[in-house]
Amino acid sequence: MAIATVNPATGETLRTYDAHGEEEVERRVAAAHETFRRYRTTSFAERARLMRRAADLLDEDAEDIARTMTVEMGKPITAARAEAAKCAKAMRWYADHAEGLLADEYPAQADVRDSGADAARVLYRPLGPILAVMPWNFPLWQVVRFAAPALMAGNTGLLKHASNVPRTALYLGDLFRRAGFPEGCFQTLLIGSGAVEAVLRDRRIAAATLTGSEPAGRSVAAVAGDEVKKTVLELGGSDPYIVMPSADLPRAVKTAVTARVQNNGQSCIAAKRFIVHTDVYDDFAERFTAAMNALTVGDPLDESTDVGPLATEQGRNDLEELVDDAVREGATVLCGGGRPEDRPHGWYYLPTVLTGITPGMRIHREETFGPVATLYPVSDVEEAVAVANDSPFGLSSNVWTRDRADVDLFVRDLEAGGVFVNGMTASHPALPFGGVKRSGYGRELSGHGIREFCNATTLWQRT
Template structure:
């Protein structure tokens, strides 16, 4: 794939970039290695000062940065501005909390004595240069939720961003440079996917994090495993959205629309499979379908647009194929389901009912504004349908019954259970999945410790 900005609203190529050559890649790896040797010794106060400055600059750049994101991958402009604000919030959160999250942990005196020590503590030390392989769908947020904790922990970052968002990738490097981070603390590598293995195998790179597709995750994990290097993977999701009889149907249906079409449906944590108890199925389906039909599809730079184009022609065509195959196999179209004839890579908000396990759309992630509806006879069947997926990123449950809540929290196979609301990441809470959605956690104290050397310091008696 060429490294280029191609406007998904009209297919126009706006900018192209040459990939880095071997000599420049080597220079950047050496720079990262040298930067880590000194940056790792900086104080939390100094790192926090730099991170807060980066957050300030990011907010000052909101309008231009949001417009670049929208032009590169089609995100509605209002959502692009919200992404900028969310990134600045996370940067300040880690600036405020990193020192306490990584503070030395003193063992109990009795336990230290039992080991023959006068004192034992646990210290969190940075690992070194971390390679981040990031996707296009949240081109700022996906990077910042890695970079903010990694830099605050004393690590340095090497970013291999998606090839269709090069301007955003270069902006991130410039942002940290302007904020005053030492040279080499955060570098963008404009490279193709074929260069990732060589970089990951370099002994100066100590770990990797990837957000993206399952095949990409497998490839990075395989190389990292061969090199015995730590990885964190956040892969696909096909999140269930369960609605039980005690739910507030109006709120559940209204929130369901947002949960499905956030970022034009191109979100790993977007609700995708809507599992509704039979007692309220028809009422929910009517409300939900009406909400999906009412969405405005259009130019993502238009302030009134709810749903923009998909990021690529390949993505639009793949989504359409899933829908077409499901309909041919007996799925019922409640709205949408037909490709747009307008310029650009648009697909209409679509709701399908009567989906069966034999259909590809039942097992594969729908990365776009397409929802599948399932009818569940009771709680047991709702749990079974929800867990009948290779993915386990997050989940949403609407019920006011405490027994229902206890059961769903106990039995849903997911990294998160959101009750009477939609899944949304927040810097204070861990984020990640199970099964083929990956492993490890981002955000919160769990995220910042993923790329730390957890060191036992034992003092003899």
């Protein structure tokens, strides 16, 4: 398969890369395994020194790697710079906190005595080489949020990145090497998806993490299950954005636009289904549609661009099919609904708002990975919850209300890995991130994330 940098703003292939063959893959897997045997014994202080150095180098490289991400997958340059800064922040956070997050845990002394021991504690030990299968939409952040905790815990990493972001993938391997991490500690594998199974089945690979589509998650989980290996999966999302009558409507509208079109709408945690109480539905719909229609679609390297192209031609085709299906089934297009006439080259799609969505439409059940929003009117809080939960996904959710009773009900009843009240879903190193239902399992970030790839070892002793 092709491993190439293709500029989604023009469709031009900028560079192709030779995939790693079996011998090179074997060499890198062996290096990850051998390096782990030594690296796992390094101190937290030494790992933190290396991780801070990687963060410093990333800061120095920020403009170059931002342009690389924009050229490879089309995100606006301003968003690419923010992504690089966020990665450096996460590296430093784990450098500062990993030792405390993985500190030995001591049960209550009464429980220790009751177990028959004189002493007992729980230790967190690294598992070994971790295979990371990562997507293109946040090509730096998705990797760093795995790599920073995994390396700080004493694991080694092998990255199989999306095949349309090879320059970013190679940069990441080089970044950790330049920071001084031992050879083999973090490596990039330039391989296609068809080569993942063989790597995952290798006895030297301890576990795997995947961020991506539901089919990709199913495939990796099936192989890992057959091999009885730990996995963490962060899959698709169709996050609800609920607006109740007590909401600060201007703020809710402004944030809704950002929540939908962040990263050109290609984000698992982007708000996609806008569920609005009938008391404020007409006002919200009018303001939201006007704001979406006013966004600037254009060259992602232009500082004034709000929405760039979709990352791949197939991605735009898939989005068009969802919108066309909804329109055929009776949905109404309030704005957008097609390709911009002034952008004949590249994979652009206009910011789009649809209403009149029914359960039989594909767009009601499937994830819209692009700048397309669906509107749903609801009559009360119970209906809002019912519509929000009527999805196979459960990654995160957004709730806009100043009613404490509403908040309590949403937190209790929404089927999602997060509930963000009066704000937009976002990830932060200190907060666990992940979903339920077909959005995956396990958690990234925070103490939960760093412990996912550790062996919680019980030490029981008698003198």
